[in-house]
Amino acid sequence: MSFLALYRRVLAALAPERRVAIALAVANALLAGLTFLEPVLFGRVVDMLAGSAGRPVAEVWSGTVTLLLIWAGVGLSGIVAAILVALHADRLAHRNRLAAMHRYFEHVLRLPLSFHGDTHSGRLLKIMIAGADNMFWVWLGFFREHLSTFVIALVLLPLTLLMNWRLAALLMVLAALFAVAAALVIRRTQEAQREVESYHAALAGTAGDALANVMVVQSFVRLTAEAQRFRDTIRQLLAAQFPVLNWWALLTVLTRAASTLTVIAIFVLGTWLHLRGQASVGEIVTFMGFATLLIARLEQAVGFVATLFMQMPAVALYFEVMDTRSSVPEKPDAVALGHVRGEVAFEHVTFGYPGGPPVLRDVSFTVAPGRTVALVGQTGAGKSTTMALLQRLWDPQEGRITIDGIDIRDVTLASLRAEIGVVFQESMLFNRSIADNLRVGKPDATQEELEAACRLAEAHDFILRQPRGYDTLVGERGATLSGGQRQRLAIARALLKDPPILILDEATSALDAATEARVQQALRALMRGRTTFVIAHRLSTVRDADTILVFSEGRIAEQGSFEELTRKGGIFAELVATQLSPAVT
Numbered sequence: 001m002s003f004l005a006l007y008r009r010v011l012a013a014l015a016p017e018r019r020v021a022i023a024l025a026v027a028n029a030l031l032a033g034l035t036f037l038e039p040v041l042f043g044r045v046v047d048m049l050a051g052s053a054g055r056p057v058a059e060v061w062s063g064t065v066t067l068l069l070i071w072a073g074v075g076l077s078g079i080v081a082a083i084l085v086a087l088h089a090d091r092l093a094h095r096n097r098l099a100a101m102h103r104y105f106e107h108v109l110r111l112p113l114s115f116h117g118d119t120h121s122g123r124l125l126k127i128m129i130a131g132a133d134n135m136f137w138v139w140l141g142f143f144r145e146h147l148s149t150f151v152i153a154l155v156l157l158p159l160t161l162l163m164n165w166r167l168a169a170l171l172m173v174l175a176a177l178f179a180v181a182a183a184l185v186i187r188r189t190q191e192a193q194r195e196v197e198s199y200h201a202a203l204a205g206t207a208g209d210a211l212a213n214v215m216v217v218q219s220f221v222r223l224t225a226e227a228q229r230f231r232d233t234i235r236q237l238l239a240a241q242f243p244v245l246n247w248w249a250l251l252t253v254l255t256r257a258a259s260t261l262t263v264i265a266i267f268v269l270g271t272w273l274h275l276r277g278q279a280s281v282g283e284i285v286t287f288m289g290f291a292t293l294l295i296a297r298l299e300q301a302v303g304f305v306a307t308l309f310m311q312m313p314a315v316a317l318y319f320e321v322m323d324t325r326s327s328v329p330e331k332p333d334a335v336a337l338g339h340v341r342g343e344v345a346f347e348h349v350t351f352g353y354p355g356g357p358p359v360l361r362d363v364s365f366t367v368a369p370g371r372t373v374a375l376v377g378q379t380g381a382g383k384s385t386t387m388a389l390l391q392r393l394w395d396p397q398e399g400r401i402t403i404d405g406i407d408i409r410d411v412t413l414a415s416l417r418a419e420i421g422v423v424f425q426e427s428m429l430f431n432r433s434i435a436d437n438l439r440v441g442k443p444d445a446t447q448e449e450l451e452a453a454c455r456l457a458e459a460h461d462f463i464l465r466q467p468r469g470y471d472t473l474v475g476e477r478g479a480t481l482s483g484g485q486r487q488r489l490a491i492a493r494a495l496l497k498d499p500p501i502l503i504l505d506e507a508t509s510a511l512d513a514a515t516e517a518r519v520q521q522a523l524r525a526l527m528r529g530r531t532t533f534v535i536a537h538r539l540s541t542v543r544d545a546d547t548i549l550v551f552s553e554g555r556i557a558e559q560g561s562f563e564e565l566t567r568k569g570g571i572f573a574e575l576v577a578t579q580l581s582p583a584v585t
Contacts, residue, residue, distance in 0.1 A: 039289025122208020131318025197313030
């Protein structure tokens with residue numbers, strides 16, 4: 001996206017408040033007109049005094065006082081208008097900065113896990129904050145100062161041709177020189193500034209990665225190495241930034257030099273024209289005022305464009321994320337799924353991740369409501385991918401998946417996922433209270449419902465032993481709790497959600513035997529009456545499954561009950577023999 005196109009898009013983001021923005025734009029135009037009138041009035045006063053010889057004193061005083069009163073009125077009106085514009089521009093910019101952050105946050109949360117797997121969370125946060133902050137300054141500067149500068153340069157400056165076209169031409173040359181110089185510097189440095197912004201994003205990613213894994217950093221004595229990596233990125237950033245700063249410093253110097261030369265040229269040309277009777281003293285004074293005003297505005301504009309130029313790559317990254325489209329888009333006519341019985345069917349499903357070979361090949365199976373199905377097989381066989389497709393984290397390339405006979409691509413994502421509960425291998429908890437984490441499953445759950453779910457999940461007793469009971473903060477990712485405690489909270493959370501379809505993704509594999517026994521009891525309460533899919537490497541945890549699907553190289557190689565598959569003597573029997581036989585020494 002070009003510099004000007006990006007600038008237009010930032011301003012277009014104010015569309016929800018277009019009435020306020022238009023009112024501010026009109027106020028800026030009026031403010032520009034008032035500012036432009038002051039040199040004109042100054043010149044008229046000078047001409048009034050210069051031509052006073054031979055005129056009645058009363059007439060001179062009357063004309064002068066009238067002009068001075070008009071000038072005072074224009075000045076006061078300009079001050080009041082400037083205050084009102086600044087006040088409302090501030091409020092508009094602040095509101096829309098927060099609105100931009102909200103839009104970004106909501107959009108990113110909707111993006112599929114494939115996007116989050118490829119993008120560091122620290123980088124996403126940096127893009128959100130930097131993008132919204134930079135747009136804030138664009139909006140604020142535009143309405144406070146720079147819109148009036150554009151009005152003066154593009155509308156009012158040409159009108160000076162009606163006053164004295166020779167003097168006006170010099171001002172036109174100054175404005176043209178500024179525009180050409182700014183365009184050249186922007187073209188010369190645009191790509192370099194994008195590289196600078198990529199280093200800023202890399203800094204955020206490096207810092208976020210190290211802070212998220214601070215235990216590894218300290219345990220493996222990586223402090224010096226991680227700090228050095230951070231310093232190396234800083235050096236690269238500065239090496240890319242300094243040439244850009246040099247070009248913009250040169251533009252500032254050239255602008256001031258051109259401004260000084262223009263003022264001198266106006267004085268010289270005005271004197272020559274005055275001696276020839278082609279310009280009055282008042283016109284010379286007026287154009288000197290125009291030049292001073294234009295110089296100040298152009299210097300502001302140079303600063304604005306330079307700042308804007310530095311900010312635009314961060315804003316471009318913001319819009320790049322906002323333009324990212326989900327790999328599992330909803331159909332325009334998607335309907336709500338509604339409460340389901342829980343019959344799940346995969347019909348000739350084939351799927352491969354982008355750029356890779358097929359992970360699933362022609363997978364077909366049907367699960368009746370309320371039944372428990374275990375998915376087993378070697379790592380990479382396709383078990384987790386199968387469950388990801390059921391939740392529509394991805395869409396199959398071939399075949400379809402139905403729930404109660406309805407293709408899941410025909411329903412809204414929210415209604416689909418509302419009917420599916422997941423207990424992950426790693427219990428993911430927010431840095432909030434225990435009660436807040438539980439209410440993720442049911443936001444309006446009462447305290448009694450929380451406690452009932454926690455009793456079923458074998459969690460109520462340990463919660464009461466916490467310093468503040470259900471109001472205890474669990475720390476980042478639940479760091480203040482043990483693995484078994486976190487897992488039981490995750491089960492209670494799923495119980496509160498009360499979904500008809502349940503996915504247990506290695507829900508006990510990270511637990512010791514004693515903790516696993518308690519969690520398994522909680523899981524049995526959770527699974528009762530639900531269509532349940534159990535992904536497990538420990539085959540001892542799938543004995544009670546109604547059906548076991550054995551995955552091998554993306555296909556269902558075997559299916560049946562535990563006893564049937566064990567007697568069959570195939571892949572599953574070999575897996576059982578490997579896991580349950582004593583170790584050979």
